[in-house]
Each structure stands twice: as C-alpha cells, then as structure tokens.
Amino acid sequence: MRGFRRYSTYRAATLAGVFTNSVFGVIIAYTYIALWDVRPSLGGYDIDQAVTFAWIAQALIAPVAIFGGFVVDELAERVRTGAAAIDLHRPVSLLGLRLAEDLGRGAYHLISRGAIPTLLGALLFDLVWPDTLGTAALAALSIVMAIVVSFGLRYLLGLLAYWIIDIQGPQWIVVLSQIFFSGMMLPLVVFPAWLRTIADLLPFRCMIQIPIDVFLSDSTGTAVAPLLAVQLAWIVILLTAGAAMTQVAVRKVVVQGG
Amino acid sequence: MVDAARGFVVIAGAWVRAALTYRTSFVIMVLVQVVITFLDFAAIIIMFSHLDAFGGFTLPQIALLFAMSGFALGAADLLVGNSEALGRRIRDGSFDQMLVRPVAPIVQVAADRFAIRRVGRIAQALGVLTWALLSVSIDWTVGRVVVLVGAMLCGSVIFCAVFVMGGAFQVFAGDAAEVANAFTYGGNTLTQYPLTIYPTELVKGVTFIVPLAFVNWYPGLYVLGMDDPFGLPSWFQFASPIAAVVFVVAAATFWRIAVRHYRSTGS
Numbered sequence A: 001m002r003g004f005r006r007y008s009t010y011r012a013a014t015l016a017g018v019f020t021n022s023v024f025g026v027i028i029a030y031t032y033i034a035l036w037d038v039r040p041s042l043g044g045y046d047i048d049q050a051v052t053f054a055w056i057a058q059a060l061i062a063p064v065a066i067f068g069g070f071v072v073d074e075l076a077e078r079v080r081t082g083a084a085a086i087d088l089h090r091p092v093s094l095l096g097l098r099l100a101e102d103l104g105r106g107a108y109h110l111i112s113r114g115a116i117p118t119l120l121g122a123l124l125f126d127l128v129w130p131d132t133l134g135t136a137a138l139a140a141l142s143i144v145m146a147i148v149v150s151f152g153l154r155y156l157l158g159l160l161a162y163w164i165i166d167i168q169g170p171q172w173i174v175v176l177s178q179i180f181f182s183g184m185m186l187p188l189v190v191f192p193a194w195l196r197t198i199a200d201l202l203p204f205r206c207m208i209q210i211p212i213d214v215f216l217s218d219s220t221g222t223a224v225a226p227l228l229a230v231q232l233a234w235i236v237i238l239l240t241a242g243a244a245m246t247q248v249a250v251r252k253v254v255v256q257g258g
Numbered sequence B: 001m002v003d004a005a006r007g008f009v010v011i012a013g014a015w016v017r018a019a020l021t022y023r024t025s026f027v028i029m030v031l032v033q034v035v036i037t038f039l040d041f042a043a044i045i046i047m048f049s050h051l052d053a054f055g056g057f058t059l060p061q062i063a064l065l066f067a068m069s070g071f072a073l074g075a076a077d078l079l080v081g082n083s084e085a086l087g088r089r090i091r092d093g094s095f096d097q098m099l100v101r102p103v104a105p106i107v108q109v110a111a112d113r114f115a116i117r118r119v120g121r122i123a124q125a126l127g128v129l130t131w132a133l134l135s136v137s138i139d140w141t142v143g144r145v146v147v148l149v150g151a152m153l154c155g156s157v158i159f160c161a162v163f164v165m166g167g168a169f170q171v172f173a174g175d176a177a178e179v180a181n182a183f184t185y186g187g188n189t190l191t192q193y194p195l196t197i198y199p200t201e202l203v204k205g206v207t208f209i210v211p212l213a214f215v216n217w218y219p220g221l222y223v224l225g226m227d228d229p230f231g232l233p234s235w236f237q238f239a240s241p242i243a244a245v246v247f248v249v250a251a252a253t254f255w256r257i258a259v260r261h262y263r264s265t266g267s
Helices: A002-008 A011-038 A047-061 A071-081 A094-124 A133-164 A168-181 A193-201 A209-215 A224-252 B002-021 B023-048 B059-091 B094-100 B105-111 B116-135 B142-172 B178-191 B200-209 B213-224 B234-238 B240-260
Strands: none
Touching (some): A047 A094, A047 A209, A071 A133, A094 A133, A094 A224, A133 A224, A168 B023, B002 B105, B002 B116, B023 B116, B059 B094, B059 B105, B059 B116, B105 B142, B142 B178, B142 B213, B178 B200, B178 B213, B200 B213
C-alpha cells in the first residue's frame, strides 16, 4: 500500500507518462501493421493480435520497469549513504519489504500507465481481448508474475552495490538485455530461430512476451500452462538467489559514512 | 551570441572534464549509448528478414532515413538535451540562481550537466549513415549532397527546438517532463520509418504542426530521388531550413513566455 501511495502522489508525472506511452503505442502499432500487412500470420499472430501486442507491451513498460530503476537505485543509494545498515536491523526481511513495496508500485503503474493507454489503444485500433474470464484471470496472474520476475532481477542488481558500490555497468547490461530480449523492441515470435533460442533461455521474456502470449492465448491457441511454469521457475530462482545473497550481504556489508 | 557561445563552452567544458575523470565509467556510458540506439536498427534488420521492402522502401533506404533522424536527435540531445532536467532545477530552487547569473538562462539550462557520453548516439547514427551511403544506389549530384548535409543540420535545429519547448513546458507543468519524450524520442522513433506506413493525418501533423517530417522525410525523398507518396508540394523537399527557422522562433517565443511566467518555489 505504501508503494502505491508513494507513486500515486505525482499525478502530473503519471499523466505525462500515460501520454508518452500512448504516442509510442500509436507509432509502434503502425510499424507492426506495415509488417503484418506484408506477412499476415507472421509468427502466428494476425494483424489485430500484433497491434494488441504493441499496446499491451507499452502498458507493461512501467509496471515491469523495462528501463530499470526503482528498487535498484534505492538499494544502491542506501549502501552509498550508509542507510543500508538500518535496513539490515529491521524486524522484517529486506527482500520481503522491498517486494511488498514494489508490488504496490507495480499495481499503481498497472492501473495508471497500464490501463489508460490500453483503453486509448482500444478506441483507436481493433484490439484482441481474452474470450473467457478464466483467460483474463490467468493473464492478470501472468502480469503479476512478470512484475515479480522484474523485481527479482532489480533486487539482485541493487544488492550488487554491497560489493561493488557503482553498479552502473551491470545495471545497463541488464536493461539493454531486458529491452531487447523481453519482446519490447519486437515480439520474440518475429526473431530468427537462433536469436529466439537465446531469448527463451533468458528470464527477460517473462516480463513482456509471456504475459502477452497468455493474454492472446484464446485466439492464438497457445498453451498457457508451460508459460506460467516458466515464469514461476524464474521467480523461484531469482527470489531464492535474492534471499541467499541478502544473507551473505549482511555479513559482508561495510557501512559507509558516519 | 558570442557571449552565449563562450558561456556554453565554459559550462559544458567543466562537465566534460568531470565526465572524463572517471574514464571507465565514461567509456561504458558511451558504449551503452551506441548499443541502446543501435537496438532500434537491429529491430529493423530483423523485420527485413521477413520482408524485401517496408512501406515501399528497401533496407538501405530506410537506413538513410534512420541515420538522418538519429543524427539530428543525437546532436540536439547533446547540445540542449538537458533542458529535460529543468523540472528538477525548478523544484529545488536552483533555477533562481541561473536567472541572476550573467549568462542567458537558456545557455545555462542547455549546458547544465552537459553529457559528452551522448556522442554515442551520434556515432551510431554516423555508422548507420556510412553503411546506408555505401549500399544505397543514389545518382549523386551537388544538389543531393547539399540537401543531405543541410537536412542533418536543420534536423538537429528542429529537435533542439523541440527540447527547448519541452523545457519551457516544465515551467508550467512541474514534473511532467516525460511529455517532451513523446516528441523527442517518440519523434525519432516515428521518423525512423518511412512515413508511408502512417495515416495521412499523422503525416500532416508532423508536417504542419511539429515539423519532424522535415528532419529526414522530405529531404530524404529528394536525396533518394523518390516522389512524395502523399503528393505534397515538391518544394517541401528543400524547405527544411524554413521549417527549422519557423520552429526555432516558436520555441524561443514559448521559452521567453515561460521564463517571464516563472514563479520561484520561494526557497
């Protein structure tokens, strides 16, 4: 709840974000239309499904923090200022606290920067919606898991600051991979086979490609269970690693400042 | 004007020296800029693995449009891109200090936190441009060379004006800095592709309202020797300087109005 309130305070910033996501939604939708116009059914999508992909991907950018930031910067900043020492004394686990906060942030971004551009997209284009309530619920679940996967990555990156202080290098590597291999640049179904294989081995597709494939599953006929299983597996891996790394960090930390 | 340039060089120079102090960081950030802007082109290359022509244009032709737009945005981003951060200066009150210094506020805002790492985007654009010029078949004339070079300069000026307008907008709407992104980075994304893929209204919008089409589309058509698919007047293909001048005047006016209406946070 605190995370939700913290971000919902800045209304002008949210509106500006909604506007920008919508403008990009329009531009990218037209590039996909041009592509699928020449190659209908490319990658198993038809034009409407491709356009839906463009809009839902825009809607997910803020909730799954494709451009990074949030938890990462804050953890790193607290190591630099020494505030990290206080975090380690709190009666709740650092991971649990940050996860709760990030889910609040994600929920807010989903309602504002997710839902509003999607509605606008639905007014301007023919979007494809889930046929059944069950699929809609699974898509919602998949989006929540997408936020948790994204959190897991950002938490690990932030914790890196306990070792190397300046995490800009690793952070950019993750953000660049995230932009390219999540499906945000281009749906992974369009990738050449070898590049798709690489993308399938990485956690980033859990953030955009998988939730959208679940969202579209009624009309594309994609099997949902394996996709959700992949997301769950990455959540277990990332959060376990996060918890283990927190343990080590507690013993390792050098508190900066006085 | 000379004073303004000197002020810019002094302030920007200080930031360059600061950036070069941490050399590894600097190299990483430039590389990141190159890669992140190249990803857009990688996406186009992947699209072309399924197509021969996109919106009626071949890959080298699109590469030329892509590079012209990328160069213009890169140059503008380097020179005045930090007007994006004006909102923060207003919030913490340090914009007040800028107003009493003996250098024009616009120069200070532009040179503030001058980020030399942004040459990465320009380098990437020049790389794609080189490839485009080597692979595209153009019947080169003096006119085409002049239009190409002129468009890259005018395009940079047009994007500079967009950045300044974005900065001025923040005087009125505090933390809404992201709106400007829709026109700068959004405009860049839009003009990376031939405008033939967009509806006519959108093309008219980027011709008559925000003249982004003059960054690369109209001059690009002339360089490539293609007819305007939308049938707009052919002199538009030489009109980038006019569009740049008109838009700069508009941006300067808006900026002056914004500075005049600025109210300090009072801290």
